Amino acid sequence: MxxxxxxxxxxxxxxxxxxxxxxxxxxxxxxxxxxxxxxxxxxxxxxxxxxxxxxxxxxxxxxxxxxxxxxxxxxEQHRPAAPPLSGLDQQRWTDRAHAALQRGDLDTIDVWYSGRNELITLAYLIEHEELTVLTLSGEVGSEQMRVLGHHATESEAERAAPPPVPMGVLRPGFAPFQHRPSPPQVPVAELIRRVDDAQHTGEVYGALLEAVEDSGPSRGLLPRVSELVDRAASFADALETRQGQRAAARLTVLARQLGVLAGEIESAAEDLGVGVLPPHRTPRPVFPETAPSARQAPTPAATPIAPLPGPARHR
The missing domain is CATH 1.10.287 (Helix Hairpins)
Structure with a gap:
Protein backbone atom coordinates (compact mmCIF):
# COMPACT_ATOMS: atom_id res chain seq x y z
CA MET A 1 0.00 0.00 0.00
CA GLU A 76 5.42 -0.43 -10.45
CA GLN A 77 5.41 3.22 -11.51
CA HIS A 78 9.00 3.79 -10.38
CA ARG A 79 10.42 2.12 -13.50
CA PRO A 80 12.40 4.78 -15.39
CA ALA A 81 11.68 5.56 -19.02
CA ALA A 82 14.21 6.40 -21.71
CA PRO A 83 14.51 10.10 -22.55
CA PRO A 84 12.45 11.04 -25.62
CA LEU A 85 13.90 12.14 -28.91
CA SER A 86 14.44 15.86 -29.14
CA GLY A 87 14.75 18.62 -31.69
CA LEU A 88 15.12 17.85 -35.38
CA ASP A 89 15.47 14.12 -34.76
CA GLN A 90 12.02 13.95 -33.17
CA GLN A 91 10.45 16.07 -35.91
CA ARG A 92 12.01 13.90 -38.62
CA TRP A 93 10.68 10.68 -37.10
CA THR A 94 7.28 12.25 -36.45
CA ASP A 95 7.04 13.32 -40.10
CA ARG A 96 7.91 9.76 -41.15
CA ALA A 97 5.20 8.40 -38.84
CA HIS A 98 2.57 10.75 -40.31
CA ALA A 99 3.60 9.82 -43.85
CA ALA A 100 3.43 6.11 -43.02
CA LEU A 101 -0.02 6.58 -41.49
CA GLN A 102 -1.29 8.17 -44.69
CA ARG A 103 0.13 5.26 -46.71
CA GLY A 104 -1.41 2.71 -44.36
CA ASP A 105 2.02 1.60 -43.16
CA LEU A 106 1.71 2.46 -39.48
CA ASP A 107 0.24 -0.50 -37.57
CA THR A 108 -0.73 -0.02 -33.94
CA ILE A 109 0.52 -2.68 -31.51
CA ASP A 110 -0.61 -1.47 -28.10
CA VAL A 111 -1.75 1.67 -26.31
CA TRP A 112 -1.88 2.93 -22.72
CA TYR A 113 -1.76 6.08 -20.60
CA SER A 114 1.43 7.22 -18.90
CA GLY A 115 1.82 8.85 -15.50
CA ARG A 116 1.88 12.21 -17.29
CA ASN A 117 -1.60 11.43 -18.65
CA GLU A 118 -0.23 11.06 -22.18
CA LEU A 119 -1.66 8.47 -24.53
CA ILE A 120 1.27 6.21 -25.40
CA THR A 121 1.15 4.00 -28.49
CA LEU A 122 3.51 1.33 -29.77
CA ALA A 123 3.28 0.94 -33.54
CA TYR A 124 5.12 -0.73 -36.39
CA LEU A 125 6.56 1.69 -38.93
CA ILE A 126 6.83 -0.08 -42.28
CA GLU A 127 9.37 1.39 -44.70
CA HIS A 128 11.03 -0.40 -47.60
CA GLU A 129 9.81 -3.77 -46.23
CA GLU A 130 11.55 -3.10 -42.90
CA LEU A 131 9.84 -2.82 -39.52
CA THR A 132 10.69 -0.30 -36.83
CA VAL A 133 8.81 -0.14 -33.54
CA LEU A 134 7.87 3.44 -32.68
CA THR A 135 6.84 4.80 -29.32
CA LEU A 136 4.31 7.55 -29.93
CA SER A 137 2.79 10.15 -27.64
CA GLY A 138 -0.65 11.61 -28.37
CA GLU A 139 -3.53 10.17 -30.33
CA VAL A 140 -2.35 8.52 -33.53
CA GLY A 141 -3.06 10.78 -36.51
CA SER A 142 -3.65 13.90 -34.42
CA GLU A 143 -1.58 17.07 -34.51
CA GLN A 144 -0.32 16.20 -31.03
CA MET A 145 1.22 12.90 -32.16
CA ARG A 146 4.98 12.81 -31.76
CA VAL A 147 7.61 10.07 -31.77
CA LEU A 148 9.28 9.48 -28.41
CA GLY A 149 11.61 6.75 -29.61
CA HIS A 150 12.32 4.11 -32.26
CA HIS A 151 13.40 0.56 -31.53
CA ALA A 152 14.22 -2.73 -33.18
CA THR A 153 11.85 -4.90 -31.13
CA GLU A 154 8.63 -4.61 -29.14
CA SER A 155 10.31 -5.68 -25.90
CA GLU A 156 12.96 -2.99 -26.31
CA ALA A 157 10.28 -0.38 -26.97
CA GLU A 158 8.24 -1.48 -23.94
CA ARG A 159 11.27 -1.18 -21.65
CA ALA A 160 12.07 2.31 -22.93
CA ALA A 161 8.51 3.64 -23.00
CA PRO A 162 6.81 5.39 -20.07
CA PRO A 163 5.19 2.73 -17.86
CA PRO A 164 1.40 2.43 -18.06
CA VAL A 165 -0.88 3.62 -15.30
CA PRO A 166 -3.97 1.58 -14.41
CA MET A 167 -6.59 1.46 -17.14
CA GLY A 168 -9.99 2.95 -16.46
CA VAL A 169 -13.33 1.16 -16.21
CA LEU A 170 -16.53 1.90 -18.05
CA ARG A 171 -18.79 1.73 -15.00
CA PRO A 172 -17.23 2.66 -11.64
CA GLY A 173 -19.61 0.46 -9.66
CA PHE A 174 -19.28 -2.61 -11.87
CA ALA A 175 -18.12 -5.79 -10.07
CA PRO A 176 -16.77 -8.20 -12.73
CA PHE A 177 -16.56 -11.22 -10.41
CA GLN A 178 -20.01 -10.81 -8.89
CA HIS A 179 -22.26 -13.75 -9.70
CA ARG A 180 -24.90 -12.83 -12.26
CA PRO A 181 -26.88 -15.79 -13.59
CA SER A 182 -27.23 -15.45 -17.34
CA PRO A 183 -30.37 -17.20 -18.65
CA PRO A 184 -29.49 -19.49 -21.56
CA GLN A 185 -32.29 -18.01 -23.62
CA VAL A 186 -30.69 -14.52 -23.38
CA PRO A 187 -27.00 -15.06 -24.29
CA VAL A 188 -26.67 -11.39 -25.19
CA ALA A 189 -26.48 -10.73 -21.43
CA GLU A 190 -23.02 -12.29 -21.33
CA LEU A 191 -21.82 -10.14 -24.23
CA ILE A 192 -23.15 -7.02 -22.49
CA ARG A 193 -21.35 -8.07 -19.34
CA ARG A 194 -18.11 -8.48 -21.27
CA VAL A 195 -18.43 -4.92 -22.60
CA ASP A 196 -19.17 -3.63 -19.09
CA ASP A 197 -16.06 -5.45 -17.86
CA ALA A 198 -13.88 -4.35 -20.78
CA GLN A 199 -10.93 -1.99 -20.43
CA HIS A 200 -9.30 -2.58 -23.80
CA THR A 201 -10.95 -2.13 -27.19
CA GLY A 202 -9.98 -5.68 -28.16
CA GLU A 203 -12.42 -7.06 -25.59
CA VAL A 204 -15.29 -4.96 -26.99
CA TYR A 205 -14.32 -5.92 -30.54
CA GLY A 206 -14.46 -9.60 -29.59
CA ALA A 207 -17.93 -9.26 -28.06
CA LEU A 208 -19.30 -7.44 -31.10
CA LEU A 209 -17.71 -9.94 -33.46
CA GLU A 210 -19.33 -12.84 -31.61
CA ALA A 211 -22.70 -11.11 -31.94
CA VAL A 212 -22.45 -10.97 -35.75
CA GLU A 213 -20.52 -14.19 -36.46
CA ASP A 214 -22.34 -16.04 -39.26
CA SER A 215 -20.46 -19.30 -39.71
CA GLY A 216 -19.94 -22.58 -37.91
CA PRO A 217 -21.60 -23.75 -34.69
CA SER A 218 -20.87 -20.43 -32.96
CA ARG A 219 -23.20 -18.33 -35.07
CA GLY A 220 -23.83 -14.97 -33.50
CA LEU A 221 -26.99 -13.42 -32.17
CA LEU A 222 -27.74 -11.14 -35.09
CA PRO A 223 -27.54 -13.84 -37.81
CA ARG A 224 -29.84 -16.04 -35.71
CA VAL A 225 -32.32 -13.17 -35.36
CA SER A 226 -32.08 -12.62 -39.12
CA GLU A 227 -32.83 -16.31 -39.66
CA LEU A 228 -35.79 -16.07 -37.26
CA VAL A 229 -37.22 -13.09 -39.14
CA ASP A 230 -36.70 -14.84 -42.48
CA ARG A 231 -38.48 -17.96 -41.18
CA ALA A 232 -41.33 -15.75 -39.94
CA ALA A 233 -41.54 -14.23 -43.44
CA SER A 234 -41.90 -17.71 -44.92
CA PHE A 235 -44.66 -18.48 -42.42
CA ALA A 236 -46.47 -15.23 -43.24
CA ASP A 237 -46.23 -15.91 -46.96
CA ALA A 238 -47.55 -19.42 -46.45
CA LEU A 239 -50.75 -17.96 -45.02
CA GLU A 240 -51.67 -17.09 -48.62
CA THR A 241 -53.43 -13.90 -47.59
CA ARG A 242 -52.80 -10.34 -48.61
CA GLN A 243 -52.06 -9.40 -45.02
CA GLY A 244 -49.66 -12.33 -44.76
CA GLN A 245 -47.98 -11.36 -48.03
CA ARG A 246 -47.59 -7.78 -46.84
CA ALA A 247 -46.12 -9.00 -43.57
CA ALA A 248 -43.87 -11.44 -45.45
CA ALA A 249 -42.57 -8.65 -47.67
CA ARG A 250 -41.81 -6.46 -44.66
CA LEU A 251 -40.15 -9.28 -42.76
CA THR A 252 -38.02 -10.24 -45.78
CA VAL A 253 -36.78 -6.66 -46.07
CA LEU A 254 -36.06 -6.58 -42.34
CA ALA A 255 -34.10 -9.84 -42.57
CA ARG A 256 -31.95 -8.32 -45.30
CA GLN A 257 -31.48 -5.16 -43.26
CA LEU A 258 -30.31 -7.25 -40.32
CA GLY A 259 -27.69 -8.77 -42.59
CA VAL A 260 -26.54 -5.30 -43.62
CA LEU A 261 -26.58 -4.24 -39.96
CA ALA A 262 -24.33 -7.16 -39.04
CA GLY A 263 -21.79 -6.01 -41.59
CA GLU A 264 -21.98 -2.44 -40.31
CA ILE A 265 -21.46 -3.59 -36.72
CA GLU A 266 -18.39 -5.59 -37.73
CA SER A 267 -17.01 -2.59 -39.64
CA ALA A 268 -17.67 -0.26 -36.69
CA ALA A 269 -16.01 -2.77 -34.34
CA GLU A 270 -12.90 -2.74 -36.50
CA ASP A 271 -12.89 1.06 -36.35
CA LEU A 272 -12.39 0.83 -32.58
CA GLY A 273 -8.73 0.15 -33.32
CA VAL A 274 -6.46 -0.38 -30.32
CA GLY A 275 -7.19 1.64 -27.21
CA VAL A 276 -7.79 1.61 -23.48
CA LEU A 277 -10.16 3.53 -21.23
CA PRO A 278 -8.51 6.63 -19.73
CA PRO A 279 -7.25 6.24 -16.15
CA HIS A 280 -9.59 8.85 -14.66
CA ARG A 281 -12.42 6.31 -15.02
CA THR A 282 -11.49 4.80 -11.65
CA PRO A 283 -13.57 2.24 -9.73
CA ARG A 284 -15.46 3.62 -6.75
CA PRO A 285 -14.33 2.45 -3.32
CA VAL A 286 -16.26 -0.51 -1.95
CA PHE A 287 -15.93 0.46 1.70
CA PRO A 288 -15.85 4.28 1.85
CA GLU A 289 -15.20 6.08 5.10
CA THR A 290 -18.23 7.46 6.91
CA ALA A 291 -16.65 10.89 7.09
CA PRO A 292 -15.27 12.69 4.01
CA SER A 293 -11.57 12.13 3.48
CA ALA A 294 -9.31 15.01 4.41
CA ARG A 295 -6.98 14.25 1.53
CA GLN A 296 -7.21 16.82 -1.20
CA ALA A 297 -6.32 16.43 -4.84
CA PRO A 298 -3.15 18.23 -5.91
CA THR A 299 -3.63 21.51 -7.68
CA PRO A 300 -3.50 20.75 -11.42
CA ALA A 301 -0.84 22.40 -13.51
CA ALA A 302 -1.86 25.58 -15.31
CA THR A 303 -0.95 24.09 -18.68
CA PRO A 304 -1.80 20.39 -19.17
CA ILE A 305 0.97 18.23 -20.52
CA ALA A 306 -1.27 16.58 -23.04
CA PRO A 307 -4.97 17.07 -23.83
CA LEU A 308 -7.35 14.32 -22.81
CA PRO A 309 -8.92 12.40 -25.70
CA GLY A 310 -12.43 13.47 -24.68
CA PRO A 311 -14.29 16.19 -22.83
CA ALA A 312 -13.37 16.47 -19.16
CA ARG A 313 -15.78 14.97 -16.69
CA HIS A 314 -15.58 16.19 -13.14
CA ARG A 315 -15.83 13.46 -10.57
Missing amino acids: AAAHAAVDALPPARHHTAWWELIDDMARATDTIRSILDASSGQPEPNDARIREPQLWPYVLAWAERSFIISNLA
Missing part, protein backbone atom coordinates in the same frame (compact mmCIF):
# COMPACT_ATOMS: atom_id res chain seq x y z
CA ALA A 2 2.82 2.37 0.90
CA ALA A 3 4.47 1.79 -2.49
CA ALA A 4 1.20 2.56 -4.28
CA HIS A 5 0.72 5.73 -2.23
CA ALA A 6 4.27 6.84 -2.96
CA ALA A 7 3.83 6.16 -6.67
CA VAL A 8 0.73 8.36 -6.85
CA ASP A 9 2.43 11.15 -4.89
CA ALA A 10 5.35 11.08 -7.34
CA LEU A 11 3.17 11.40 -10.46
CA PRO A 12 2.37 14.77 -12.06
CA PRO A 13 -0.98 16.14 -10.81
CA ALA A 14 -4.05 14.61 -12.48
CA ARG A 15 -7.76 14.55 -11.71
CA HIS A 16 -7.88 10.80 -11.13
CA HIS A 17 -5.30 10.75 -8.32
CA THR A 18 -7.86 11.45 -5.58
CA ALA A 19 -9.88 8.43 -6.72
CA TRP A 20 -6.75 6.28 -6.65
CA TRP A 21 -5.93 7.44 -3.12
CA GLU A 22 -9.45 6.65 -1.99
CA LEU A 23 -9.22 3.21 -3.58
CA ILE A 24 -5.86 2.47 -1.91
CA ASP A 25 -7.30 3.49 1.46
CA ASP A 26 -10.37 1.37 0.72
CA MET A 27 -8.24 -1.69 0.05
CA ALA A 28 -6.23 -1.02 3.21
CA ARG A 29 -9.48 -1.05 5.21
CA ALA A 30 -10.44 -4.30 3.49
CA THR A 31 -7.08 -5.79 4.48
CA ASP A 32 -7.53 -4.72 8.11
CA THR A 33 -11.00 -6.29 8.15
CA ILE A 34 -9.67 -9.55 6.68
CA ARG A 35 -7.02 -9.70 9.39
CA SER A 36 -9.60 -8.99 12.09
CA ILE A 37 -11.87 -11.79 10.85
CA LEU A 38 -8.98 -14.24 10.70
CA ASP A 39 -7.76 -13.25 14.18
CA ALA A 40 -11.25 -13.54 15.65
CA SER A 41 -11.82 -17.01 14.21
CA SER A 42 -8.35 -18.38 14.92
CA GLY A 43 -9.46 -20.00 18.16
CA GLN A 44 -12.53 -21.72 16.76
CA PRO A 45 -12.34 -25.42 15.82
CA GLU A 46 -12.72 -26.58 12.24
CA PRO A 47 -15.01 -27.00 10.30
CA ASN A 48 -17.18 -24.44 12.08
CA ASP A 49 -14.37 -21.97 11.62
CA ALA A 50 -14.55 -22.15 7.82
CA ARG A 51 -18.36 -21.97 7.68
CA ILE A 52 -18.39 -18.81 9.75
CA ARG A 53 -15.27 -17.20 8.34
CA GLU A 54 -15.73 -17.63 4.59
CA PRO A 55 -19.00 -15.66 4.20
CA GLN A 56 -17.46 -12.86 6.27
CA LEU A 57 -14.26 -12.78 4.22
CA TRP A 58 -15.86 -13.06 0.79
CA PRO A 59 -16.81 -9.38 0.16
CA TYR A 60 -13.34 -8.16 1.10
CA VAL A 61 -11.45 -10.85 -0.81
CA LEU A 62 -13.68 -10.24 -3.83
CA ALA A 63 -12.97 -6.50 -3.69
CA TRP A 64 -9.24 -7.22 -3.68
CA ALA A 65 -9.58 -9.58 -6.64
CA GLU A 66 -11.48 -6.95 -8.63
CA ARG A 67 -9.28 -3.94 -7.80
CA SER A 68 -5.81 -5.31 -7.10
CA PHE A 69 -4.73 -4.47 -10.67
CA ILE A 70 -4.66 -0.78 -9.71
CA ILE A 71 -2.63 -1.33 -6.54
CA SER A 72 -0.02 -3.56 -8.22
CA ASN A 73 0.21 -1.29 -11.27
CA LEU A 74 0.76 1.84 -9.18
CA ALA A 75 3.47 0.09 -7.20
